[in-house]
Amino acid sequence: MSRAASARSFALSIFCKICQPEVFWMRTKFAALLFAGLVGWGLALLFTRGIGDGDTLLPRPAEPQRTTTILQIDPTPLAHAADEVRVSYADMVEAVQPAVVSVYSTKIVSTRMGADPWARIFGGPSAPRQQREEGLGSGVIVSRDGYIITNNHVVEGADELSVLMPDDREYRATLIGADPKTDVAVIKIDATELPTVTLADSDKLRVGDVVFAFGNPLGVGQTVTMGIVSAKGRNSLGLLENVAGYEDFIQTDAAINMGNSGGALVDAKGRLVGINSAIVSTTKGNIGIGFAIPINLAASIMHSLVETGTVASGYLGASAETVSADVLERLQLPSGAVRGVVITQVTEGGPAETAGLRAADVVYAIGGRSISTMEDFRLQIAQTMPGSAVEIAFVRDGEAMTATVTLGQVVERPNALLEGVDVDLLGPDMRRRLGIDPRVSGLVITNVEDDSPYAGYLIPDVVIVEINRMPVTSLANAQGLLREGRNLLLVTYRGQYHYLSLTVE
Structure with a gap:
């Protein structure tokens, strides 16, 4: 089988x-x-x-025992309705572009190229060599009659200023005023019915808002870049060189490069929210860390310069320092309950003392705006109009209190080199009036107050050529060259050069 x-x-x-x-x-x-x-x-x-x-x-x-993690999941699809998709900002850009201009500056600088043999024989100064320097920046037209906001560092020390419109019209510009402490300057062209840009309330700007930077970077022509607001209230960056400035920058990743300075930072509605001012970079080019002056601050400086020719700042009559956690604990304040600045000194008879403020009071709000650093404190007081009544919220001995302070006035002298000494850059008109050789450059003293500590040493029409053996090219440059103690100045007056020893306290 x-x-x-x-x-x-x-x-x-x-x-x-x-x-x-x-x-x-x-x-x-x-x-x-x-x-x-x-x-x-x-x-x-x-x-x-x-x-x-x-x-x-x-x-x-x-x-x-183990715990269970609950995940919040939204399985609904993204909305793609046609009316919610923004594929272009061209209409907004076209409306803003005519109001953004290029600003060209020209400086005549004299440098010493070595000792003149005749000067060594006869003891006179060596002959300077004249050079012509040109700069490029941007500006924003804010009034139909030709007022333009730009940066102080764009126009500082310029002998000539010109403005190029997007339609290739060119105008000579006049400097109305400048404030090195905020890096804001105002210039004007002789024209009417000009295109302008609408100003927004920069205090309402939020981190994450879409913004656009307009300007003329590197001279390639008008350019628009897009980004977001990366941060607000940036200070203590040291971007305002040689001056104790008021920093309150908007930070953005919209590309800003050389030549964008003074240009417009606008929101998605085409409203001006800031004036492009500076970048932080390891390559001298854009890496996404740019800064703009909030338009609320720039506009207040502009109004003061246009109306008075100076920058009028509020005066509180008190000094303060930032409060640390250790100081908060020593002042017996609830930990984390208050961020602010502690008043360290109150001027006798000043607005702060009159309103009842004392040393050791911790100020955490001024005019409804939160104050967390000394820079916030200085800026909020400085940009408040003199004579204004502001409410100051503070804590004393653990108790929250308020005081209404009527601010006094501090008139900043934008052209002050020393206490009581005003200067101006030696330009063509001043040279002709004083009969000064075109090869000479520097700062000419325009006014010396009678109560100035330097009244016995300096007089009007004296030209400061060098400070501590370095050539003087601008007001900020001269302020940076001066140091506490003895300084050596080379000056010229009525065709004669002199060395002058000056002690600065």
Whole structure:
């Protein structure tokens, strides 16, 4: 018999035995009991042992209980309705572009190229060599009669200023005034019915808002870049060189490069929110860290310069320093309850003392605006108009209090080199009036107050050529060259050069 036939015969015999009624019933009962036992054993194992990793699912007394993380999931798809998609800002850009201009500055600088042999023989000064320097920046037209806001560093020290419109019209510009402490300057062109840009309230700007930077970077022509507001209220950056300035910058990643200075930073509605001013970079090019002056600050400086020719600042009559956590604890203030500045000194008879403020008071709000650093404190007071009544919120001995202070006035002298001494850059008109050689450059003294500590040393029409053996090229440059103590000045007056030793306190 073959193997297949033998296998079929064996299977048939087994089937017949199983199908016998008594045998089938017994085997079925045995199989049922066996199955039930296996199921029970499996369930017991499941509830006493983990699946695959050996960990217990029911907590043991000696082991900590696990917690479950609940994830918030929104499975709904993104909306793609046509009316919610913004694919272009071209209409807004076209409306702003005509009001953004290029500002060209020209400086005539004299440098000494080595000792003149005739000067060594006769003891006179060496002959300076005249050079012409040109600069490029941007500006924003804010009035139809030609007032333009730009940066102080764009126009500082310029002998000539010109403005190029986007339609290639060119105008000579006049400097109305400048404030090195905020890096704001105002110039004017003789024209009417000019395109302008609408100003926004920069205090309402939020981190994450879309913004656009307009200007003429690197002289390539008017350019627009896009980004967001990266931060607000940036200060203590040291961007205002050689002056104790008021820093309150808007930070943005919209690309800003050389030539963008003085240009417009606008929001998505095309409203002016800031004046592009500076960048921080390791490559001298844009890396996404740019800064703009808030338009609220720039506009207040502009109004003061246009209306008075000076920058009028509010005066509180108190000095302060930033409050640290240690100081808060020593002043018995609730930890983390108040951020502010502590008043360190109050001027006798000043507005602060008159309103009842004292040393050790912790100021945390001025005019409803939170104050957390000394820079915030200085800026908020400085940009408030003199004569204004402002509410100051502070804490004294753990108790929250308020005081209403009527600010006094501090008139900043934008052209002050020393206490009571005003200067101006030696330009063509001043040279002609004083009969000064065109090769001479520097700062000409325009006014010396009678009560100035330098009244016995300096007089009007004296030209400061060098300070501490370095050429003077601008007001900021001269302020940076002066140092506390003895200084050596090279001056010229009525065609004669003199060295003057001056002590600065």
